[in-house]
Amino acid sequence: MDFIESLDPQILLGATVAIVVIVAAAYLFTSKKAKGSLDAENFKDFKLVKRTQLSHNVAKFRFELPTPTSVLGLPIGQHISCRGKDSQGEDVIKPYTPTTLDSDVGYFELVIKMYPQGRMSHHFREMRVGDYLAVKGPKGRFKYQPGQVRAFGMLAGGSGITPMFQVARAILENPKDKTKVHLIYANVTYEDILVKEELDGLTSNYPDRFKIYYVLNQPPEVWDGGVGFVSKEMIQAQLPAPAHDIQILRCGPPPMNKAMAAHLEALGYAPEMQFQF
DSSP: OHHHHHSOHHHHHHHHHHHHHHHHHHHHHHHHHHHOSOOSSSOEEEEEEEEEEOSSSEEEEEEEOSSTTOOOOOOTTOEEEEEEEOTTSOEEEEEEOOSOOTTSTTEEEEEEEOOTTOHHHHHHHHOOTTOEEEEEEEEOSOOOOTTSSSEEEEEEEGGGHHHHHHHHHHHHTOTTOOOEEEEEEEESSGGGOTTHHHHHHHHHHOTTTEEEEEEESSOOSSOOSEESSOOHHHHHHHSOOSOTTEEEEEESOHHHHHHHHHHHHHTTOOGGGEEEO
8 A cells, every 4th residue: 555655646547547547458358359340220231242142032142341350240040131133123022041150250151042033032133342242130939958858850942951051060060069960951952952062061171060861852863862851850860869858940931940840849849849941
């Protein structure tokens, strides 16, 4: 106490100001970091900086965030609303789930399947590098904390793979999260499988924690996956059995979601064990 009282008042004042500045800077930094680049109430424009055609009707779109160190700020398993123009010039809004996480700084990516009559598909089909996409979010009811379940079973069809891929990546790339993921992914043809390279990469990198079973309605001549529609027998063989510490996630076309709900009920999965995106 005597030492402090003996110090020059100007030195004390300077030290106090320095501490206040440091604390304020730390607060602003952490607040900014947590906030992310999204606005839940208003659409914000993000610039398209790269477009990669993956097949005749699927492309990957990379959008630039405000700075090279910015994050999107999207919680695991939630989605964004995208606004565009259809072929008649009318506004259209549709939800999409990025395939990137907040560990991918400076940008976010959307893998989009463009359907011939799709209203938002028209907007993405016409987008070129340098164009802007109006985005609002985050949206969604799904909430996840590492370790909240022992294992996830996932049932995805077509473009319904995107929220599954986002959740799986977040789990597997977190060294503190030991949750296992079992995915059944259904499509019509081999060419319809989205982000297959990335999914197979997860299988290679996390063989003990990630399992995937592809199902095709029209498989190629040489095929070791499932054939036809996803059946009760496939679910029973590939997904974790009903238990209080597992959860089944569903995302696909409405007819598939309805069929999967019936299969899961018949197999004894209670409603609280299931979540539909």
